[in-house]
Amino acid sequence: MRWITRGLLAAALAFGVVVPTTAPGANAATELLTNGNFSSGTTGWWGSDNTPISNDAGQLKAIVPGGTANKWDTMLGQKVPAFPIKKSHRYVLSFDARASADRAVRTTVQLNQPPYTPNIDRTFTVSTTSQRFAFAFTATQEIANSELTFQMGGVAGYTLWLDNVSLVDNYGNVAGNPVSLTSGFYVDPKSNPKDWVDKNPGDDANKINAAIASKPMARWFGNWNSNIADAVYKFVGPADTADKLPVLVAYNIPGRDACGEHSGGGAGSKDAYKAWIETFAAAIGTRPAVVIVEPDSIADRECMTETEWADRKEMLTFALQQFKELAPNTWTYLDAANTGWGRSIGEQKLAGWLSEVGVANAHGFSVNVSNYYYTSESITYANALNSYLPASKPFVVDTSRNGAGSLNGEWCNPSGRKLGATAQTGGGAEMLLWVKVPGDSDGDCGISDRPAGQFGPELALALIP
Structure with a gap:
């Protein structure tokens, strides 16, 4: 990624301030399955005659025979009571799955009698490690009597385990306030700084832990995540259990960092991007979250052709719509670059680009992501953007490395930079957040020769006042 100088009350008090804007909402998503966590054994679930099912330590266990020809020759699922699927409604099917060997499995939501018309028909691969899967779909058929199936035949015999199976109808979702639904920001127990601290005990680790690893910060998601549903779910799930608000960064737009050289990809x-971002939103589901959407994706406009920009607009518009439809308790912030970009490109032009990609469908926008400008400078910049938008939007400021301000506009591991204010609501913005992970490199540049995204203890220590 390149960041160049070119150009409510009780819960909210846990964050330190009262949140003024959106009132808490309750989403109207409807769960269509019963006993999806198998707390009542296998009640409501069936297996074909050649596929015995049982409850195994709170999971559904299926013994899949070998020697069958077709996927549907061995099945399990749920169809009694039958559930309706409404045409044009948005649904999310999600579950945890593992197997005794890697196998391809087919899942459908379909009419529960011939001709078994499906509204979703997907094949996925299970492994010996439990993974979360999430599939979003828009129903194209109105089917009053639907069933869920897992079709497992046509391969060598194995054992399959399922858990936390859910099929949600998202029609009628009401946007909720993730701040009022949680009791503070989530501290990532597996952040890059925390991982380094745990593996390298000593004085430096103690300093990094106290100043950085023990603080709330975002986790970034991109094409390095082999299963985006699993990666997102395993971050937002524990945060939800802890009643804390996680901050996520979606960073996988094709042609990423079009104007730079260190974070392409x-x-x-x-x-592929549309499928990825749809799954990202589906994996969050109804859990409270904050998502920073595609850092640099707007400012890169000046380095793109009209065709490239048209594709990017389409993808960003699609992304914001997915979170709106599938993740009702998530606040999305479309990235809006930083003060340096504003000075070189112009706030009016940047605001126009934000409008083109549908910032109206985001909760707000983010500024200063991975950069160093003082919070006061970033607030001035964000307010200038708002003055050119058709309707003013809330904004957040990345304060992870802005404690000493920007050094002559240098963006790539400059020396002498310091940590800024820790995560909080207010502070002149809707939130101040550590979006960039302190200690993660910007690339082989400045005071580090580490590749972009790699944690360096020397970078982290340099940021500690």
Whole structure:
């Protein structure tokens, strides 16, 4: 990624201030399955005659025979009582799965009698490690009597385990306030700084733990996550259990860092990105969260052709819509670059680009992500953007490394920078957040030769006042 100088009350008090804007909401998502966590054994679930099922320590266990020809020759699922699927409604099917060997499994939500018309038909691969899977779909058929199936035949015999199976109808979702639904920001127990601290005990680790690893910060998600549903779920799930608010960064747009040289990459195609971001939103589901959407994706506009920009607009518009439809208790903030970009490109032009990609469908926008400008400078910049938007939007400021301000506009591991204010609501913005992980490199540049995204204890220590 390149960041160049170019151009409510009780819960909210846990954050330190009262949150003024959106009132708490309760989403209207409807669960269509029963006993999806198998707390009542296998009640409500069936297996084909050749596929015995049982409850194994709170999971559904299926013994899958070998020697069958077709996926549907051995099945399990739920169809009694039958549930309705409504045409044009948005649904999320999610579950945990593992097996005794790697196997391809087919899942459907379909009519529960011939001709078994499906509204979703997906094949996924299970492994010996439990993974979360999430599939979002829009129903194209109105089917009053639907069933869920897992079709497992056509391969060598194995054992399959399922848990936490859910099918949610998202029609009628009401946007909720994730701040009022939680009791403070989530401290990532597996952040890069925390991982280094745990593996390298000593004085430096103690300093990094006290100043950085023990503080709330965002976790970034991109094409390095082999299963995005699993990665997101295993971050937001524990945060939800702890009643804390997680901050996530979606960073996988194709042609990422179009104006830079250290953080290129992203999804391989427009369609691949759409599938990825849809799954990202589906994996969050109704859990409270904050998502920073695609840092640098707007400011990169000046380095893109009209065709590239048209594709990027389409993808960002799609992304914001997915969170709106599938993650009702998530606040999304579309990235809006930083003060340096504002000075070189112009706030009016940047605001126009934000409008083009549908910032109206985001809760707000983010500024100063991975950069160093003082909070006061960033607030001035954000307010200038708002003056050009059709309707003013809330904004958040990345304060992870802005304690000493920007050094002549240098963005790539400059020396002498310091930690800024820790995560909080207010502070002149809707929130001040540590979006960039302190100690993570910007690339092989400045005071570090580490690749972008790699944690360096020397970088972390340099940020500690």
